[in-house]
């Protein structure tokens with residue numbers, strides 16, 4: 001029996017005009033990776049803010065597992081550039097113990113940067129520190145708003161792979177927003193295509209044939225996604241390169257971590 005972490009029942013949010021999200025039903029269980037895709041202004045951030053309790057819903061309701069630990073990875077890290085801040089200090093702001101913070105940084109591949117200034121990190125390193133910060137709480141539900149933003153294409157594949165492996169290790173639920181359609185298609189279990197309401201949802205390999213998906217993203221994108229999808233059973237390093245150690249490496253020899261993931 002899957003353990004339910006969050007359920008949205010007929011949730012709508014409106015500001016001044018028509019609803020920004022309308023009649024959303026969604027459940028995330030432990031072990032699920034649910035990715036929300038949709039055009040700009042489709043209501044994706046509003047949806048996850050509602051899950052996090054940062055946005056009041058206008059109608060419907062959101063059920064969260066009582067006491068659920070949520071790790072949130074925001075879209076941007078907004079920091080005062082003149083404030084000196086090391087990665088260590090940033091992590092300690094979580095209130096978690098130092099060794100726990102170090103473990104989380106090591107797990108996301110940036111343990112060596114603990115004494116670096118947070119302002120000097122690359123886009124990919126910054127995202128990994130943000131994921132580590134969420135991880136330090138030992139989350140049951142990981143919520144990520146465009147985790148691969150500002151990261152080059154190889155690094156994006158590696159980041160999505162990291163998220164998948166964290167899901168496997170922690171057996172947490174994951175809900176994330178992404179614009180990186182090709183990458184997402186291989187890195188998720190369920191895709192929700194949002195455009196105020198849920199246009200379509202399902203497994204990535206099925207959704208690209210859905211007329212609502214084609215209407216939203218166009219025939220060309222849908223066709224390329226259908227071709228692109230493959231069973232992703234190998235590992236990437238920090239730079240997105242395929243590394244040895246998986247049983248089926250040979251099938252993916254041509255795969256260097258570029259868009260096909």
Ligand SMILES: Nc1ncnc2c1ncn2[C@@H]1O[C@H](COP(=O)(O)OP(=O)(O)OP(=O)(O)O)[C@@H](O)[C@H]1O
Nearest residue numbers: 015016020038039040041042043044045046047177
């Ligand atoms: N606090 C607010 N007050 C008024 N309108 C808002 C508020 N927050 C969001 N909106 C509007 O709601 C709509 C959906 O915004 P949201 O940020 O959820 O979209 P999104 O799908 O995440 O977009 P993007 O892909 O561009 O990040 C937009 O038209 C936005 O202007």
